[in-house]
Amino acid sequence: MDNKAVLEYQNPVLTFSGNIDKFNVPGLIADYQKLKILRLERIDLQDVEQIDSAGVAFLDKLMLEFSDFKPQFIHANESVRNTINTFSSLQLPVAEKLKTDNFFIQIGGGIYKFFETSASALYLVADIFYWAFVGLINKKGQRKGSVIQQGVLIGVDALGIICLLSFILGLILALQSAAQLRQFGANIFVADLMAISMVTEMGPILTAIILAGRSGSAIASEIATMQVTEEIDALKMMAINPIRYVVVPKFHAITICIPLLVTASTLIGIFGGLIIAVTYLDLSAVVFFNRVFEVLTLKDVLVGLGKSFFFAWVIVIIGSYYGFHVKGGAEGVGKVTTQSVVASIFWVIILDAISSLIFYF
Amino acid sequence: MKKTPIISVKNLVAKYGEKIILEDVNVDIYPHEVTVILGGSGCGKTTLLKNILRLFQPYSGQVEIFGQEVTQMDEPEFNSILSRIGMLFQNGALLNSISIFENVSIPLEQHTKLSAEIMEKIIRVKLNLVNLGNAENLFPSELSGGMKKRAALARAIALDPDILFCDEPSAGLDPLTSASLDELILKLKNLLKMTIVIVTHELASIHRIADRIIFLDNGKVLFTGTLKEAKKTQIPEVETFFRVGKF
Ligand SMILES: Nc1ncnc2c1ncn2[C@@H]1O[C@H](COP(=O)(O)OP(=O)(O)OP(=O)(O)O)[C@@H](O)[C@H]1O
Numbered sequence A: 001m002d003n004k005a006v007l008e009y010q011n012p013v014l015t016f017s018g019n020i021d022k023f024n025v026p027g028l029i030a031d032y033q034k035l036k037i038l039r040l041e042r043i044d045l046q047d048v049e050q051i052d053s054a055g056v057a058f059l060d061k062l063m064l065e066f067s068d069f070k071p072q073f074i075h076a077n078e079s080v081r082n083t084i085n086t087f088s089s090l091q092l093p094v095a096e097k098l099k100t101d102n103f104f105i106q107i108g109g110g111i112y113k114f115f116e117t118s119a120s121a122l123y124l125v126a127d128i129f130y131w132a133f134v135g136l137i138n139k140k141g142q143r144k145g146s147v148i149q150q151g152v153l154i155g156v157d158a159l160g161i162i163c164l165l166s167f168i169l170g171l172i173l174a175l176q177s178a179a180q181l182r183q184f185g186a187n188i189f190v191a192d193l194m195a196i197s198m199v200t201e202m203g204p205i206l207t208a209i210i211l212a213g214r215s216g217s218a219i220a221s222e223i224a225t226m227q228v229t230e231e232i233d234a235l236k237m238m239a240i241n242p243i244r245y246v247v248v249p250k251f252h253a254i255t256i257c258i259p260l261l262v263t264a265s266t267l268i269g270i271f272g273g274l275i276i277a278v279t280y281l282d283l284s285a286v287v288f289f290n291r292v293f294e295v296l297t298l299k300d301v302l303v304g305l306g307k308s309f310f311f312a313w314v315i316v317i318i319g320s321y322y323g324f325h326v327k328g329g330a331e332g333v334g335k336v337t338t339q340s341v342v343a344s345i346f347w348v349i350i351l352d353a354i355s356s357l358i359f360y361f
Numbered sequence B: 001m002k003k004t005p006i007i008s009v010k011n012l013v014a015k016y017g018e019k020i021i022l023e024d025v026n027v028d029i030y031p032h033e034v035t036v037i038l039g040g041s042g043c044g045k046t047t048l049l050k051n052i053l054r055l056f057q058p059y060s061g062q063v064e065i066f067g068q069e070v071t072q073m074d075e076p077e078f079n080s081i082l083s084r085i086g087m088l089f090q091n092g093a094l095l096n097s098i099s100i101f102e103n104v105s106i107p108l109e110q111h112t113k114l115s116a117e118i119m120e121k122i123i124r125v126k127l128n129l130v131n132l133g134n135a136e137n138l139f140p141s142e143l144s145g146g147m148k149k150r151a152a153l154a155r156a157i158a159l160d161p162d163i164l165f166c167d168e169p170s171a172g173l174d175p176l177t178s179a180s181l182d183e184l185i186l187k188l189k190n191l192l193k194m195t196i197v198i199v200t201h202e203l204a205s206i207h208r209i210a211d212r213i214i215f216l217d218n219g220k221v222l223f224t225g226t227l228k229e230a231k232k233t234q235i236p237e238v239e240t241f242f243r244v245g246k247f
């Protein structure tokens, strides 16, 4: 380009010419570093045609570096002077630095925050159970048909994927163990294995994890969005309890859906096992099912279904907790959604471990 | 004639975490008047409204509405006060999962036992008042920003509240719509004897509708008084605003 900028130094005057703009500033800085400037009292801008905010930032840097000599601009034409006044950063207020607390304050703050979080989570749990119970009798403050609508979203729409995955899981489980069992001629035990593992463990946990991913995230992001867009405030303003309006229908719907989904998952998983048993282990379907009903106890069935209710409630509670505690705008919504899925899967597995300890240890 | 205030805020302090947003705010809102709350962006106007309505719990101080102290009131009692107040939120805050018609119907369903037929009539009238008669079956996501605001206003006046709060009703509206909104607000005040509290920055609209001005600056009340007093005051910030319409 022909409008290159040039820098000349003659103690104590620095002379610019050309355009001091964002394209020329890097070159100017390189030139400037080659110069050995000891004193700077005046900056001559007579031959400067144009300057932009990058140029002004460079001049600001010079002014700061040589502030001892209080450099002055000379011969600047009016438009250059105006640009300098507009874009100069020298008079800007300095933003307050965020204080970082010392180590002990941080630890104390962390502990305090943990208790605060736990307390508000417990309040939420109490609130949800209270209103879920009230909502059984009194539907005021809920939208008509919202439980059914949520039931479709949480249950019906998830049925396909849950069945498909359970079937595949059943096939895999049976196939993996069949290879071992065959070596000992213990083919029939594949029925025991499928029955017990699907009913007490795989059915409930697979369903819960899929629900956490599908519905837990949906709950968290829906509530968080409502919080961010002031919809929750608007509900409160209309004297509608947000928990009643938003959370309770989901709570009821998931409570109805989860035993059905778990049952479907379990049956289909066992069916997957049956296919392997018949095709690979030469068992007949009748023998397989006889064995299945023989080994299963009522306790297994009840434990499997029973814990799935707790999984469901954990998913709703965690989704709501993160949703209501969203910070910031759209970005916050994404963040709490992820956090809620991770947290609900975590707590589902912890609960599962606890129930195994209680019932099978 | 000395009026008694319908809302009276005393020594209100509001904080987000450690940050003080409102510092010892004292304001009175008088019945059947349009009170305009003014102040630069971020000075705490929305926060003041939300603290009055307990959408945030005030850090300290008292709020009296209809002569009753509300900050410590229990929920059912406060809800009955809320049923006499409408609020237009800064972003509309329509419920996104339901249509405009249903949005306006919520307060009616919540607080009255009217028949569906009567409710329908009321909803249609309110939507027509804000010129949204033909949009009732649309969902909030299908509306423009200005239409959302107007739909939210229809919802706020669904129950013919005694007090109406509007947080920047005309921001984002074209001057014509904004002027017709002013007319609507005057109509609500004159015909229905509503008390109206508005946050707005538009000088033209302030001249048209305001009876009283509350000027906030940095979390403090800089000025309160009638519009006439506001125009004559010597307080530099207020004087500048009324001269050039900027902060
Ligand atoms: N949820 C929040 N968490 C933390 N700080 C907040 C929150 N909401 C608002 N603030 C802070 O409170 C201050 C006042 O906000 P407020 O929304 O009341 O301003 P405003 O006067 O309504 O401004 P505007 O005219 O832009 O709407 C701002 O400085 C903002 O940073």
Ligand SMILES: [Mg+2]
Residues within 6 Å of the ligand: B045, B046, B047, B090, B167
């Ligand atoms: Mg605001």
